[in-house]
Amino acid sequence: MTPRRRFTATLAGVLLLAGLTGCGIPKESEVKVDGQVAAGRAGSSSFQRDEPLSQKASGTDRTAFVTNFLAAAAGEADRAYYRVKQFVAPDGRNQIQEKQPSEVALTVVRLREAPVITETTDGVKVTIKVQQVGLLRADGTLVPPVATESEYRFKLSAAQEDKPDAGWYVTDPPPNVLLLSDDALRRYYRTHPVYFWNTDRTRLVPDQRYLPLTVPNERRVTEVVKWLTAGPSEWLGSGTSRLPDGTRLINNATESDGQWEVNLDMPVDADDKRVEQLVDQLAWSLPELDGRLELKIHNQSRKQVSDLSDHRRANPVYPLVADPQRFCVYDGAIHPLNFPGEPSGGVPVIQAVNKDVVSAGFSRSGDDLLAALVTAGPDGRQRLTVGVGAEPVSIFQQGPRSYAAMGRPVWLRSPGPARPQGLVVADGRLYRFEGNAQLRAVPLTVQGEVTSVAVSLDGHRIAVIVGGTLYVATVNLNGGVVSVGPARRLATSLTDLSAVDWAGENILDLAGSAGRPAIYEISVDGALETALRKDVGARVTHLSAYPLNLVVPFSNANLMYEANGVAYRNNPFDTIKRDQVLNVTPPQAGVRAGNPTAPFFLY
Template sequence: MIRRIGALVAAVGLSAGLVAGCGIPDHTDVQVDQAGPVAGSDQQAASAQPPSGRLTAGTPKDFVRNFLRAAAGEFDPGGKTSQRLQDYVAGDATRNFTLKDAVTVVRVGDIKVAEDNVHVHVDVEQVGTLNSAGVLLAPTSTAKGYDLQIRAESGAGGGWRVVKGPSEVLLDVEALQLYYTERTVYFWNTDRTALLPDLRWLPSEVPLSRVPTELLAMIEGGPSPWLEGVAEGLPKDSKLLINAPLVNGQLTMNWSPTAIDNDANGDYLVRQVAWTVSELGAESLQLKINGQLEDTYPVRDLINRTPYPIGLQAHAYAVLDHKVRALSAPVGTAAPVPLADAVNKDVQWAAFNRNSSGMDAAVVTPASDLRVGSGTGDIPVEALATVPGVKPTAAPVWLPRSRTGLVPTANGRLYRFGPDRKAALVSVKGLKDITAVAAAIDGQRIALIADGRLYVVPVSVMQDGEVVFGDPRQLDPQLADLRAVAWSGETAVSVSGKDADRMAIVDVSVDGVRRTPRIYDGEGPITMIAAYPEIKVLDRSTTMLYQAENSAWLAAGTSTQVERSMVDGAPPSASPGPGGESQPTAPFFVY
């Protein structure tokens, strides 16, 4: 659900005057109206199908299942969602099922209806709390089930109603995926060097003409609490003054002056908005402040001049015969190896990081030594030095936009390191036994496997290289024996583990709602994942490689082995073993 942001504009004439660019006071009572259509735009909703009504169920179990989906929709006291929800309840239950600012999202398991067809128990897994801004917050309840009482209704229509239930409004997570649309809203990091994606859920019943205004209202409201400390909102008291119509490819938005405080000509604001609304088909942005036109901007230009640490092509590498080699197939294009021949040896895992002056390298040897170095410009890294006291147990990662890396070590410890060979033990709030780590391409979020569980964590890197972690959020991929993790998208991670007797990789959204199988045919435990992540704004899809059974594989629905012939310029194996020539392992990407 999502709130309606404000009241109807007082007069049509005032509204027209604002859109036309007439000046208004710095402080105004005009608020966003999202109730009516916008002239010249499409009023169709993204999905016209609402959740099922009370009378559509044929059995008590179907009724309960439908009831757990009834709260899907806009938060609008007295509106359609409230009316639908209230129709499901009777008696004392009406007090508990009043639509408020949030609903409890659960993954529904068994629904057990007693023989009396009155008492019902619902098994659940807590997913989170969906608030009125479309943010799914981490769960606060630990309940594993709920008890309800229902009654059969006599007279016209019949059906059932809930007469006793839990104190909060419940929403089946499947309804979230059926009746909402995932939206990505972007916020600047605290030093304004990167845009951070913030996953939101917008009811699909919201008319398309209102979607731009809803997204701008989310920008006005600020980033999700989970990103606190790494993302920043607009200046305090910033206001979107009126609807933001998208007509013939041009989005017109009217903000209060506060919105561009400390932002020359609104440059940061328009770039943030361009990334947020690009998927809506916006081709240009018109920025008004207090009704006065500031400028008009091409959306694609705004997107292209926002630096993002990922190249146009996926450049994949692997380790072959203990050397880093570029892959010419099955994905991407071959690129120069960023290690000089003299130091390209004794490699088990490797990671590289582009910096403002060249490239940083981190190499782990078969003896579990971590070696680091730097190169200048396009010159390969020519020297590596051992980082004392660090014995990695998994591949290292660099945090983009910094010169700081992270690596798991023996006894489940996590170390930070830099190209200067300095390393320090770091602690992530409450997490122990860390066995894998992955960094998002914005460098402000990481994913971890700790204590056998999957977490995502906000992170900041200080000028001295110190790493500050936010609150971890646990995600449930519904896999056992988790081994490896990577960021496969801006708002999704991929994790490997066991599904029954199959080795699988599953994509999980950062709020835990969406879980999408990527492969189920891994050849043995999947111990490493490398991904070129999906970025929809840049029209780039995910490419994924992984390691299993000491071989590299492409994950694309099914698994395809990366063979020696796919290595750019690979020489014949010097001493083929009983199984034939050695094959590539430990795949990774350099962006």
């Protein structure tokens, strides 16, 4: 199937799921579900656009009532207080101080254990122990949490003493807070990416938003355009560009006979290039739409797109052209991996440098291949070697300094072929490197030992583990100097974090401990977690993922990792065996074969 036909077929299937399902990260999944975006995964909510269950829906079941109470605020902001008040005893509703819909913010929490419900002489008491996840605003952004409480307590009373089926009331709800469980976020919202240009307006950067399932299809376009005109999430601000100040939507977006019309008011006239870039933003921020689009500014038609699907194909959000290839390290050298139905070729670096390798990172930049190798010397100390050029890369520079330990090097996939750059962790610090392999420290806004770094598909966001905590931050390449914006801390159930990589536009794969070594999938804001594998068996020391996307979809296992010197892949989780490694000499009789290690993707 040609890339164009494959894109069209996958886009249709994925967007059916993305447009009709909920947030889509299942609570638990031992096998990674085939899909391209989080919204298409199993475990999402139904196609119905219902509001949360009512106060009476739980009947006499107190646990179900508490679950429903923690979902009551979900949905469109203008009805959040009304829905919550239905769960509160009438004499206590006046104590809830309402805000304007635009100011409504929901406190998203992750329950650490099941609610504890006890009967006492003072009534039925409920205790919920929580992890603060974030604050969900009316504009669909999830910002870092404001509340610091690790538990909440409230009481229950019968709604009607003589009618048990009338359900329960909360008699003293937590003050000044609208609680929303992460389960309710998953069930009553869909994740929806919107795209903003980076600071030099050469690459689109995705921003995750949450759209209530109750929003009808005909209003989704309006909501997305409002998000674009309001600007990116706060943590992306330093690495992205906004529309001109004062840009706003005139009336709602409208659809007639298969054509959408978006009419904007802008304080200054936009030139043709700016208009074209705005159309790119709209096309990718509304991937479920095909057909025609007309963009007006000040009621004057500025751009007409005859087919949004064709526009996306002609203006891909990422410079990807082919399926990813798998590689690993075997006996100190890089080798391709062979899996049915996947591309596989030779090693894209010359044999002279392909020795004593500990880990590696490859990337493509136009016609060039970018190669970064971490090699070990006789004393065990590690050094970075970098090469850039046509395959097989033959000219390499070795870094002047060695380190006790280095992580897997990663390339910044950003349009700047004349000066490719990458990141690597060495002896607990984050460094950047260029073609000369010299390492230069990259300052972070948080303190602690750095143990892992990963770069997003757009090249302008990183995930980094610092001091055992997961953070995300934007990356700027102004003047060719890598600078990292303020780091945003992400809440996760895992402890002892050891490795991270991007598994999608707004999804991370994260290794740590959940009592036992585990691998979770986590959204870029920390709100949605999935247990991919609860018991890995040993601490994960190396992790690599192919970020699922709509430009070059990939239906096979997109995660590989190493634990206890053994390499694995997912879907299903299985070891990567020696006979899946190409171009190796079989071991002599009586000699035990080595294990493939440090697997990684080239894309």
